[in-house]
Amino acid sequence: MPLGQRPGDKSDARYCGVEVLDFPAGEDLPAVLNHSLASAFDFILVPLVDPNYRPAPGSVLPVSASDLILGPAQWSNHVVGKISEWIDLDSEDERLRLDSELTLKQEIAWASHVSLQACVLPAPRRSFCGNYARVVNQILQGLTNMHLWLRLPLEKSEPMDDDLDKIKNNSHTSEIVDSWELWNSFRLLCDHSSQLCVALDILSTLPSINSLARWFGEPVRAAILQTEAFLTNAKGYPCLSKRHQSLLTGFFKHSVQVIISGRSNHNVFPVSEGVLSGDESYAEDSRVRHALTPYLEYIAYLYRKMDPLPEQERIEINYRDFLQSPLQPLMDNLEAQTYETFEKDVVKYTQYRRAVAKALVDRVADDAVSTTRTVLMVVGAGRGPLVRASLQAAEETGRKLKVYAVEKILTLLLLFIV
Incomplete structure (x- = not known):
């Protein structure tokens, strides 16, 4: 269910998803999906393969469920795949590198088979990710409709004054973590593929305003908002800081979808925690609210309180961030x-x-x-x-x-x- 009705806004920003933290095997996947949809979430971000799987001779890929357990429209419209997080294609361990490459290709092939629109790739484990980018670029060459979202934490560590002095004196090297620089290097190695996008993890702390502004010019498709980023208001409900609110509003204006992730830190009503984890012990009852419903309601509140789109923006919104084919008015008679x-x-x-x-x-x-x-x-x-x-x-x-x-x-x- 969309977050709300904002006149003129037909973008993906109206939709909010939820990350399934644990592996829902077999029959659990339809139950988790149905409960999430009944709780007004629009889609789920879910692991496609058992995280304990490692390639072995004769082994079969332990996927979450048969492709028949959900209909084609459900796979395509309500499921975003999450690639195994243990994958490390730039590891010093050769066995791990080879296993990671094989598993990544197998999981993307499965996601493509069930017609997923997008898969979330795990964040690179180190600043140099040349082999990871090489394999992803190779995969991108064979994709048709599916997009890959590289998951990155929204962070940039700023050096302290003491560190600046040490760096100037060359007496100490202090590595500055900048997720934008990591993304820029990765997409350059992937030849600026239009099917490679970004999913940003929004944490409790945010980098400087200038660092945040750079992301509004990038193909960010999802903002994965961690529950730890929420504060608690006077009534005990979750809320966000002014900086987080401003960031989300900016993302809404750039057609970025929000995905809520994490465990509930605000127990304002009885919930079924088993739904998130795929635990078979929970009682499937549509009257039981989702554990993360309070967070969804707050995100919907932020979306609905935005000013309506001006008439001019309503006209332009469908043409934003797309290269338009040049017209030939001297050769063709325009309509x-x-x-x-x-x-x-x-x-x-x-x-x-x-x-x-x-x-x-x-x-x-x-x-x-x-x-x-x-x-x-x-x-x-x-x-x-x-x-x-x-x-x-x-x-x-x-x-x-x-x-x-x-x-x-x-x-x-x-x-x-x-």
């Missing part, structure tokens, strides 16, 4: 719908009007207004927005203006005749 889209760019035509007004004032002095007429040609006039902007500029400045509209499409010229 009316294309012109309609262009003309909704209010800023563009406002700036044109102001530029023409300044040019007219600069060209024609006040004492020559009644005797001087400026000639303006709009080449490629389309449906006439630049012509109208120019005439408005002439009216505002009190200058005389004669406009020639040049257009190759005859049907558009009828607009000027009418």
